[in-house]
Amino acid sequence: FDLEQLGVHDSVASVFPPEELADFLADLPVSVDVIGDDEISDCDAVVTIEHREAFLECDWIHSIQAGVDRFPFDEFEDHDVILTNSTGIHGRTVGETVAGYLLSFSRRLHDHVANQQERQWHRPEWDEAFTLPGTTACVVGTGTLGRGVAETLGSLGVRVTGVRRSEEPVPGFEDVYANEDLHTAIGDADFVVVTVPLTDETYHLFDADAFETMREDASFVNVARGSVVDQPALIDALESGAIRGAALDVFEDEPLPEESPLWEMDEVIVTPHSAALTRDYFRDVGELVETNVGRLEADEAFTNRVV
C-alpha cells in the first residue's frame, strides 16, 4: 500500500504525550500528525493503544503495546488491515519491575512504605526478611518479557526456571519445562511469574488448581494480562493461605475497582498496569514504526506483524 498519512492516535496519551512520538517520526518521508477519532479516515496508518472501528478502513495499525488481545484479528483480516505490535521493547522495564517486587518481598520494603504512611516504626519479625540468592523463580512464558525477567532476576542471584511450549533450552533459564509440566514447574518455586500473552489457550491458566499446587510460602507475580488468571481463585488462595503473596500489574477489570479486596491485603503489591512504563517509551515505539516504514519502502515484510 501507499503510505502518505500516518496518524498518532491521541489514545496513546495514557502512556506518553502523542506529540513526542509525532516529533520523533517527523523525519520520515510521510506526513505524521496527532489525530483524534474524527481524523482516522484521513490516515493510511495509525499508531494507537486503543481499538476503533474506523481502523478497518486503514491499511496498517500499529499497537504501542505488546498485548493485542483487544483488537479483532478476524475483522482486520477480512478488511486487509495489517496489525503490528510492540513486542520486543519491554524486556528490561518489566524485568526491573519484577526485580523490584521480589526485592520488596525479600527486604520487606512494601511493609516499610505502608508503615511510613502511618508514622509507625515497626521492624519485621526476625524470620520475615530474607535474601534472593537461593530462591527460585518460575517464569511462565519465555518471550521478550520472560527473558527480560530471567536476566534481571538472574543478576540478583535468583535461580530461574521457565515454562514454554517445548522443553528446548533458553539462555538465562536453568531449567525449562513444557506446558504440560506447568504444575511440576511451579510446585517448588518461591516465585511464579506470568509473562504469556492472553489467548484462548492461556485464559485462566492460573486457576484454583494452580494456586493449590504452588507452595504455601510462595508469591505469585502477574505482569502479563489479568485474564490469564482466574482472579476470584487468586483472591481465595491469598485469603486461605494457599499462597503467601502476590504482585499484580494487570487485572481482569482495569482500573482495579475500589471495592476489590486485593487493595487491602498486606502481602499484595498492586501496580496500575505500569510495569513497562519508561520516559523512553515513545522512542522505543518510534524505532519500531521507523523500521517498518523503511521495510514498506524497500518492499520487505513488516517486523512484529500479528495480522
Ligand code: NAD
Ligand atoms: P512475546 O511475543 O515476546 O513473548 C510471548 C511468549 O509467550 C512467546 O515466547 C510465545 O511463544 C509464548 N507463548 C504464547 N502462548 C503460549 C502458551 N500457550 N504457552 C506457553 N507459552 C506461550 O511477547 P512479550 O513482549 O513477552 O509480551 C508477552 C505478553 O505480556 C503480552 O502479550 C502482553 O499481554 C503482556 N505485556 C504486559 C506488559 C505490562 O505492562 N504489564 C508489557 C508488555 C507485555
